[in-house]
Amino acid sequence: MTDMTQDYADLAPSASAKFYGRILPILLFALLVVVIPFLGPSRTMYSLLNVMAINIVFALSYNMLLGRCGLLSFGHAVYYGLGGYCAVHAMTWIEAGTSPFWANFPVFGLPLVGFAGGALAGAIIGWPSCRRAGTPFAMISLGVAELIAAAGFMFLSFFGGEMGVSGDRMNGPALFGLSMGPVEDVYWFMAFWVVAGLVGMYAFTRTPLGKLSEATRDNPQRVQFIGYDPTRVRYLVFIAAGAFAGMAGGMSAVNYEIFTPEAVSLIPSGFVLIMAYVGGIGYFVGPILGAVLLTFMQSMLSDYTEAWLLYLGVLFISIVMFAPGGLAGIVFGVAHTARNGETGAVLKRWGGQAAGILLALAGLIVLVEVSTRWSNGYGEIFEPFGLHLTFTNPLTWVLIVVPFAAGVAILRRLSREEDPA
């Protein structure tokens, strides 16, 4: 292409800035996804990675609403669930093979069915609920979530009652030579769709509608005075977010081969909010980090302690109170300071903060672990590092109070130094 003389100032980032800032991270992510199987992960690890892929797409779709459009939804799992139900029904039609269309539809393509189902659900439910923003929108989303969760046990032919609807993914034509049976095959399916979802949702942020979505988040009133209807912007974004949530549902349908009404309940709706927020709603990558961490916590931490949800709650509240930028905010903050070369003093402060947090956390963990065991009354004892921490052991209480108090003291002191007022 010949470079035409430009009679206007080109404000767009240079081609290399675009490459490093936009294309390269996606390529690295895709590369990571491709490389992982060659490191020989265990079956457990494969299962974990597959769930991570689902949650990454789900959390990113949630952030299309919260982070990019300023819409706080308490019912995003509705679109995940309805999309997933569509996909699992399609899976049974593929298995039945009676209609020529479904008989020739590969299971690999089921996320597309979920995508369409989620978009349709978003188009129908979004029509009334996007007329309001802010608190009314949040309330309506909660109401809709309750409504659909209740419907989950009523419309048996669609939701399948308590048993849900199940299917078998090893049917229909095999695409890319994947039988979809073993977890390794499912991994490649997940790898494809997580990258597709990520690219799709990132591309969305670069479109006129994606930019108008941010404008509507910042200032819906002004959007009206640049020729756009903020209600329409919200509605279109809502449909897109529903579609990608449905895609995650379709991935989940293939992974578990079953969908139950729990999928449309408030629990996954809350979980996706926490994933996106913990990761950082102000950054595109935030929900990815949140999805990875929380999926990991959900499957790994729950093996070690029954109180993992309590730790999740503490993490969520801490992020909301002390690091509203989320994990991504912390990561970018570190990178920013490192680039500006003021590392010495800053590193020292972070070291102090990390020590304070770890100490306080250690005290909290001892408290939680000892008291859950004591409260259960099965006579179990918390025995970390060979210690014998019963409820009545004075050492237990020393190990609760001393680290916690020390940690809090360090953190308070550091915050006073930072803000001498």
Next chain:
Amino acid sequence: MTNALEITDLRKSFGPAQIINGVNLTIPRGERHAVIGPNGAGKSTLFNLVSGLFAPTSGSVRLNGEEIGGMKPFLINRRGLSRSFQVSNIFAKMTVRENVRCGVLHSLGQGYSFWRNIGSQRDVQEKTSAVLEHCGLIDKANTPAALLPYADQRALEIAITIAGGAEVILLDEPTAGMSHSETDRAVALIEKATEGKTLIIVEHDMGVVFNLADRISVLVYGEIIATGTPEQIRNDPKVREAYLGEEVEDAA
């Protein structure tokens, strides 16, 4: 030639409170018209009625001969009327360039499209750059709007307003809260940015008003008590009595 704006017997009341009491105002195309009046006279309400933020209780507003009273703001905007706000009303988390880019989108037929890459729309980039250049914001193009100094936020407010290329521009106190040098810069910007367009401006700074306006209307208690050239307004005894007093002498 039709007039840019024709306001006929426009009224607006909030409950029992009558804020606009039968305003009649005709503004020919290409005129720079200032609306002045004491605090609470209804100047901003008048702007809100014309731009669609409020629906009139009765009366008519015609833009280029077409009735727009009670229309949604975005529909009025698409018909070529754009306004700024008294308080900076910008997209705070987006950069200056993104702010202006949002402003040019509709006029270039981008609609609500989600199938185009905004970065590869050459006309969008060109127009955005032109508006930024025009408003002296080109050096701050990549600054988040919330971090701009106050005067630059006001300039951005005007940049977003003119970005869509509207023929009728309403500016609500564009120089409020500015220092003298900032005001001079803002007036130069307004003159340049509204060249060949119809401008209606609400302003408290009499220096700005008498310099800029072809005609002036004086709004008191929701009624226009006088309309005329700066000279006529300056010498109108009713105006002097109702509102201006010494200030006019100072400005003259």
